[in-house]
Amino acid sequence: MTSPTPLIGVSTSMLKIKELINHVAQTCLNILITGETGVGKEVVAQTLYAESNRSKNNFVKINCAVLPETLLESELYGYEKGAFTGAHKKRYGKFLTADKGVLFLDEIGDMPLSLQSKMLHVLQSGEFSPLGSDQDFKTDVWVIAATNQCLEEKIKNKTFREDLFYRLNIIKIDIPPLRERPEDIPALVEYYFKRYLSQHPKAHAEKPDSQTMARLCSYDWPGNVRQLQNCIKKLMVLNSWDKIFEELPDEASTPETLPSEYTSQAKLAGSATHSPDYLFDSESGNLRMRSISEFVDLSTSSEKLFEDISLKKIKKRASDRAEKDAIVFVLEKVGWNRSKAAKILKVSYKTLLYKMSEFNVNPPVS
């Protein structure tokens, strides 16, 4: 069995979701997860299950959008032998296989009205009868439902029952689209880059540099995390970030909209990104996360990430980086004259030599 995908995310909204998961996982109150396609509704459902005391029992998923009405009903509740043409033997439904575990009702907004009243009855009483049976079965399932549709709108149009909505929606978890939490992008990229690289050890894919990351962070991601994940998968074959950007649909921006530090490379490569101002506002989480990601492995999920973050370590790495950059900058300005550089940097000649060797700074070979 493959291990479940960890819920990656360091944005404020994802941290709030993780906290909520922590609070509700033990309560088994019905949960409705909403959000656009690919935002991670199933990952959130799996995380709830993993953190609950039902994790030893089954996690059973059913997609209400893909099955025709009669099939969906028999999948949910099971049937007796002879219940309908083709029912050659008795079959248990998902409500029984998920007993004491979790039943994940994906795309609940697509459940036909005719099945909604039966669903409401089971949720209220915990009882149901399979098709063709007059026997009632008791079941104890934790129902987690998900949808990318606006159920309130469907209630107005009379295509979704209001009473069922309130039954399912005891706790609501709304996952924002990726474009509203670009701070999560570096962490997701790190995680999937490592994961796919380990599956394609011969790939020559390069980790994104800061310009590439800026472009990734400023793209809209209409397909959300799934689209980002697929890009990284593709990178393992194409081995070129430029090709990935070229293939991104809806190129929204021009390199001119990127901050000057990024424009030269973006101009060369041609940009597939747009960059709303807030992304590069020094107050923004995005910029902050990008700079933290230089010193901390953000691909580790939640608890592990917090264990790994140490101010002392970050301070040392950041100050080493800054010192090295300053030394190289000054040395280049003074034509690699070390006594002049030591004077400008206000350190002794010996200290400068020591630092140059520590940071492996060497004059260019002419």
Ligand SMILES: Nc1ncnc2c1ncn2[C@@H]1O[C@H](COP(=O)(O)OP(=O)(O)OP(=O)(O)O)[C@@H](O)[C@H]1O
């Ligand atoms: N926060 C996250 N951390 C790690 N992986 C994620 C995260 N969010 C989404 N993914 C990955 O993105 C892909 C899509 O996620 P998921 O299937 O959970 O989305 P969804 O919202 O249920 O989509 P849909 O509405 O289309 O069913 C999955 O492969 C999932 O592993």
